[in-house]
Amino acid sequence: MSASTSKRTTPFTPRSTRSTERDLSSRLARVPSATPTLLNSTHKKYKAPLSTESRARKITALPTVPGSPSKSRPTSRAGSSLGAPSPVLTPMFPRRDDVEDSLVDFQTLGVDLTGDNAGDVSVEFVPTEVAVDKVMVSVRVRPPTGHASAWTTSTRDNTIHPADNPAAKFTFDTIHTSHPTAPLYLTAARPHVHAFMSGYNAVVFAYGQTASGKTYTLSGTPEEPGIIPRALRDIFSFIRATPTREYLLRVSFLEIYNETIHDLLSGTGQSKGVEIQGGAGGEVILSGLREEVVTSLASVKEVLKRGEGNRRTASTDWNERSSRSHSVFRVVCESRERGDPSANEEEIPSNGRHTPGLNGRQTPGGSRLQAKGGRNVQTSVLSLIDLAGSEKATSDKERTREGRYINTSLLTLGTVISTLAENAAKGKSDHVPYRNSKLTRMLQPSLSGNARISVVCTINPEVSAVSESTSTLQFARRIKGVHLNAQKKEIVDTDALIERYRKEIEELRRRLEEREQEATREVPSVRSRRLSAREQIDESKAMTDLNTRIKQLTRLILTSQTVGNGDDSRPASPIKVDFDMSPYQLQQELLTARLQLESQANQILSLEATVSSRPALSASAPEDEKDRMIAEQARTIKELENVVKGYEGEPLRAASEDEWQTKLDAQRRVIEEKEAWAAELVRELEKEKKLRTQLEEERRALAAFVSKFDSLGLVSAASSPVKVMPSPGGAPAAFAGRREARKVALQMTGDVSAESSPMRMSLDMDLVSKLGAAPSLLEQMPEELEEFDVSFEAEEWGKRKEIFRPSSKENVPM
Ligand SMILES: Nc1ncnc2c1ncn2[C@@H]1O[C@H](COP(=O)(O)OP(=O)(O)OP(=O)(O)O)[C@@H](O)[C@H]1O
Structure with missing residues (x-):
């Protein structure tokens, strides 16, 4: 849909003061697009589709727009009456070959038109029938706004001609020029609605230039309902007035927009597109089209409103709300005779229970449902079509494109009608180009003759629209020439x-x-x-x-x-x-x-x-047994209460205390064991601490001793004539040498036992590091021995005397 295309708000609201539009709107708000599917989903065992959408998929041959009854199904004896005139209805109009003479005077229909022209057409059903072999053609001239109409009409002899050209006269079945739609409905649509309810296919469509009043005629307004709402009201009136039959109604609503069929009931964006398929005997099947079963005027209005809301309309140069598509509202009616109309078979007791067969009552449905294979079912389709209006190119590109599609399909409709009229007039059977557009393809069975057709040609009274209006009238005249031969479809249809x-x-x-x-x-x-x-x-x-x-x-x-x-x-x-x-x-x-x-x-x-969970005690148990059990229960309850309250003196409580005491003692024992273990750990820790302190003291003493000893060693070395020379091992090697010398000296003096000397311990580097003591002497040396001269004469390096004093932070060169 183009951006500028908008949804049409429903033009139809019941006029009755008792109607509840608000009620209807609230219902609408709650109704999803796929309501029957929801309903089915909860009835897996006993389901049957309330919508025929699913059915269409299953059986593929929807009974839509049925063609000739040449289906390969068994026909009943009653089926042999196919095509015979209804025994109930007498033709209202004589069969005449001269279509110009076959005029309808609604005054003779026996309907009082002086009363309410707007809403309630009738409460009582009055049977009527129209000429059956010709298309009924009515012309409706939109009332002029402001200036005089470009057309002169005569409702007496049903003629119309341009105001300035009396010679160019057209004569039709009826001519209408007034605002109210009721007179038009009574003559141009009601007989077709009744024919439809009697088993004939029927088509009513509005044809005319844009803004000439097609939608006004078909849908109408809240104040002036159009043909569709009036037809629906009549359908229910018909059922009320026909006690001998039972009916099932289902409706669908589609539009043909830019040569694509859209289902107006499937909800926005959900439509997968509807395809036209050929069925047996020239039938046309609209696959993918949703049909909804309707049971009341209110429910069908809701469907209509939903579909109207989905129609494509847009503002054009000529019409503020122009239909941009052909819309088709279809009602399918299945009906069959009832066994005993006086018996209300549908009545179900208010408690919802229906127990047929019990207490000697009759089998459900009565004897009529016992017949195997069922009875004759009449199936007919009523199509109410609001065609898009022919138009010239507009200032809007999108509208022009739509207009081209509209004009093409209308042109095809004109060609099809011309060919059909010519074939009928000259007894020819020239090819009819139904397949050149979706509209004519869909209408093929009806246009081929198997429907009662009524066309309302709408005329724009403006002078500027005279040529378009003339073209509309020419189309109207042509379609009068189409020959019809609608047949009733009444067969034993197990698919119905x-x-x-x-x-x-x-x-x-x-x-x-x-x-x-x-x-x-x-x-x-x-x-x-x-x-x-x-x-x-x-x-x-x-x-x-x-x-x-x-x-x-x-x-x-x-x-x-x-x-x-x-x-x-x-x-x-x-x-x-x-x-x-x-x-x-x-x-x-x-x-x-x-x-x-x-x-x-x-x-x-x-x-x-x-x-x-209660003790098993049958109702028939002896009284004393019951008493005993009750007393037992009461005692248990009392004991439990005592425990809760902490009541003393009861054996139950004593038993419970012993139990808790045992638990407490066990817990105490566990705690004591854990405390003993903890005390042992503390003792061990103390021991470790002492040992550590002792080792620390020894380390200090050793460090002091080593320092003192080193100073003594250096002094004696300085006084010695032996010169200390840098050796390839560096300072560590020098210290190692000195240490050895000290050891020898100590052993010689015999003051200190090498074995018992703390020095031995301190030199045990592994042990010291394990105990976390101070670093070894070697590691400490640079800082701690700063006051000592540890310089060397580097005679070998450059043959000159030089003092090399390493910084405290640097390693001694190797
Ligand atoms: N008989 C009538 N009486 C009063 N007003 C009418 C009548 N016919 C049409 N109108 C008004 O004329 C305007 C155009 O009518 P409508 O929309 O029905 O035309 P249309 O033929 O459906 O146009 P389109 O083809 O563009 O959709 C509307 O405002 C409608 O109310």
Whole structure:
């Protein structure tokens, strides 16, 4: 959709003062695009689609726009009456070859038009029928705004001609020039709606230049409802007035935009696109198109509103809200005769239980449902089409592109109509180019003759639009020449939804009956002992599900007794409250009920657990046995209370104290053992400390001794004639040499035993480092011996005397 293209807000609101538009809006807000799927999802066992979307996928041949009844299905005897005129209705118009003479005077329809022209067309159904072999053509001239109309009309002889050219006269079935749509509806659409309800396919479409009033005619406004809302009201009136039949209605809404079909009910962005496929016998199948079952005027209005909201409209040079697509609102009606109209088969007891077969009552559905293979089902389709208007190129590029698609498809429609008219007039069978556009392809079965067709050609009264209006009138005249031969489709159709629902209801009732019989076979007390609470809940849930499903399906099938009267706000009976609910609301109700059931089931389970934890005592046990058990329970409770309160003197408490004392003693023993171990550790630690102190003292004494000894050694070395020369080992080697010399000297004096001298210990570097004592003498030497002269005469280096004094931080050169 182009950026400038907007969604159309619904132009349709019921006019009735009792209608609840707010109520409808709130319903709409809660209805998702795929409501029937939700509903199905909760009924896995007993499901049947309430929407035929899924059905379309399964059987691929939706009964959409059925063509000739040449389907390879068995036809009943009644099927042989295909194409025969309805025995109930008498043709209102004589068959005439001269289409110009085949005019309709709505005054003869027996409908009072002096009253309400806007909303409630009728409450009572009045059978009418139109000429069946010709397209009904009506012209509606939009009331002029400001200046005089460029056209002169006569509603007496239904003629129209340009105001300045009386010779160029056109004659049609009816001419309308007024604001109200009711007169137009009564003549141009109502007979077709009735034909549709009687089993014929019907098409009503509006054709005309842009801004000439097509949408106004089809959809209308809240004040002036158009053909679609009026037709829907009439459909429900028809059902109410026909007690001999039962009906199933489903609707779909699509648009053809830029030669692509979009499903207006599938929600924005969700549409996968609808494809046209050929079916058996010239049928056209719209695969992927969603159909929704409707059960009341309110529910169908909700669908209409949803679809209208999804239509593409935009402001153009000529129309502020121009339709940029062809829209098709389709109603499919399946109907069949009822067995005994006086018996209200749909009535279900308010408790939701329907126990047919019990107490000698009749089998569910009565004898009519016993017939194997079902009965004749009539299927017909009503298509209400708002075509996009032909237009010239506009200032907007996107609008021009759309306009080109619109004009092309309208041109194809014109060509198809011309060919058909020519074929009919001259008895030819020239190729008809249906496939040149989606619109004509989709309308092929209807345009081929198998539908009652009514066209409303809308005219813009402006002088500037005369040539476009003339072209519209020429199209209208051409289409009058198309020959129709609509046939009723009445066959034994096991695929028909109404038949499938009936069968499912039958099956569900049988299952329900079986369960109920099984439940009542056993004595309730025996049964409750045999089944656990959970199983009983499951059983009851399954029965409730069956009942709910039966009710839902039953409500989808409409009869004169069950269908609402079209009043949105005041249901006629408690059951009809549900009739006004959308499938989504029903689904929500079901979910809520299920949640309640679930929570009740949990409560029952917990109660069951409580009961099972109690001592088994049957209700029939002797009284003294009961008393004994009660007394025992009371004693236990008292003992427990005593323990809690710390009451003394009771044997129970004494036993408990002994137990705790034993535990306490054991704990004490553990603590004592741990304390002894800790004391041992402390003692060991003290020992270690002492040893460390002793070693530290020895180290200090040794350091002092070594220092003193070294100083003595150096003095004697200085006085010695032997010169100390740098050796290749460096200072460490020199010290090692001196140490050896000192050792020898000490041994010679005999003052100190080499074995017992602390020096030996201090020289044991490994031990010192292990004890963490001060570094060895060698390591300490640079700092501690600073006052001593440790310089060397470096005679070898450059043959000159030089004092080499290493810094305290540097290593002695090697
Ligand atoms: N018979 C009528 N009485 C009163 N107002 C009308 C009538 N017909 C059309 N109008 C008004 O004329 C305007 C254009 O009408 P509408 O939108 O129905 O035209 P359209 O043919 O559908 O145009 P498009 O093809 O561009 O969608 C609207 O404002 C509508 O209310």
